[in-house]
Amino acid sequence: MQRELKIGKYRHFKGNEYQVIDTARCSETDEEYVIYRPQHDADAELWIRPLTMFLETVERGGKVMERFEYIGD
Structure with a gap:
């Protein structure tokens, strides 16, 4: 089941x-x-990524986690 995308900040x-x-x-x-903008660069351009990829999980160090985790508005 795919998560819902919320507008706001993600890590x-x-x-x-x-x-x-x-x-x-x-x-x-x-x-x-x-459509998203990096927050670590004040002059960052807008970027795009397929929604399915944005919401998918990844495995790192044997742990499964969200590629982007919602952290708030």
Whole structure:
């Protein structure tokens, strides 16, 4: 079951924080993407990542965790 995406701040499993701005849909493939901005760089550009990848879990050091963990508004 896929988690729901909330607008707000997330922490990547490697430690950096990101602000999720919104989602968008590709006109060619109909795939949904997450629009986000890194919080560790004041001049950071907007980035996109497929929603399915943003919400997936990863394994690191034998531990399964969320790729991006919601940490608040």
